[in-house]
Amino acid sequence: MLSYIGNGAYCYANSLSMLLETIGEKVSPALLEVLSGVGIGATWIEQPKLLFFGEMIPDRGVSHALELLGYEWKEISGDVEGEPPLEELRRDLECGPVLLGPLDMGHLTYNPNAAYLGGSDHFVLAYKIDDNAIYLHDPAGFPYVSLPLSEFVIAWKAECIIDRVFSYHYWAAPKRKDSPSEDEIFANAVRYFQKIYQTSASAAPNSEVLYGNEAILRVVKRIKEEEGLMPAEIAHFSYFAFQLGARRAMDYAEFFIKDAPEFAAIKEKQAKQFGRCHTLIVEKNFQALADALYELAEMEEKFRRVICES
Incomplete structure (x- = not known):
């Protein structure tokens, strides 16, 4: 197969790779993307008439990738109608970077195209927060950027993201628990991919959402x-x-x-x-x-x- 090297919309895989590197673990975004299972299958959503090439959403896929590789981690989310867990986020950022997402790209104001990206989900690595802003590595090409807290909280709520499962969601403090072999990772990944297909096959018939x-x-x-x-x-x-x-x-x-x-x-x-x-x-x-x-x-x-x- 002819190799290709270049950019791609691997925001959660790139951010997770950066997070793991902070604990001395080098895992390629390509492997993390695969193990997330997000690219398995296809999903049609009748409203707003969009086809996605995948059935698993990143909100859950990141955790599956970590599990398949033998890590344990802290995972936090909040209620879309509740208050953002900013104080807990502050405490976790004192211990190390965290992976944030989904965020609504329409409120990531350091991105010059933000006004055209509302409702699109995104994942970034946060490394610092103060009373005015949060500081990020955004894998879409924006290292060391800052975002006003007022915009961050709205982006973090993710209210307008159509396939959102969580609001105010992040992963922190990954730590190796097990060291599965390549053969074990492969076998467990295949079982995971099978489960993704089995879940969609067992879903009740619904003309609003189609799979595969x-x-x-x-x-x-x-x-x-x-x-x-x-x-x-x-x-x-x-x-x-x-x-x-x-x-x-x-x-x-x-x-x-x-x-x-x-x-x-x-x-x-x-x-x-x-x-x-x-x-x-x-x-x-x-x-x-x-x-x-x-x-x-x-x-x-x-x-x-x-x-x-x-």
Whole structure:
């Protein structure tokens, strides 16, 4: 497989990698991304009509990655209607950096594009807080930035993030508890991926949320049989979903190559197909995109079947 080195929307994986490095543990963002399980499957949400290439959300995926690697940690969250746990955050930051998220990107005012990013989730590493601001390493390209506490609290509430599970959420104080072998990590990860698929398969039928190949085929239907893609959908695919999908699929292929070359081969094909879909959406060649998405749906179903039958 041809390697690729470059940027990608790996905010939680990059932030977690930085957090682990503070305790002397070097774990690549690529491995953390894979073990989070966030790139497994696909999900269609009818309102606001968006397709995500994954079924597990980062709010839970970060914890799964830590568990698979043998760490223990402190995890804090709050009630969206309650007060933010700022004092506990202050105490934890006195002991070391913390991973914060999800944050609403629309309130990360050090980002010059913040005004256009409202409702998008993001994860960062915080290393200091005072009475006026919180100080961050943002893996989207903003090291050593500060954010006024008034904006931070709103971002941290994450009220407008559609797939939010937690408000006022962070991870702190990771510590190695076990040292699983590579074979153990691989076997436990595959069982975790199977569980993700099994959970979506057992979900009650719901036309508002679709999973797997059905989620992808919903977009094919919108292009071929309905009104076509709305501007928000086009922007989602053009600036985020396909390029992220390609990078994730490549990292999964690399993870599988030694112990499950059949899985790796499917993921490599998916990566190339994501790249083709990105090219077509930017060209606005929607009919060809629909055909490419149909093939992507077939690849997704094949991967689900082979990994669940393994």
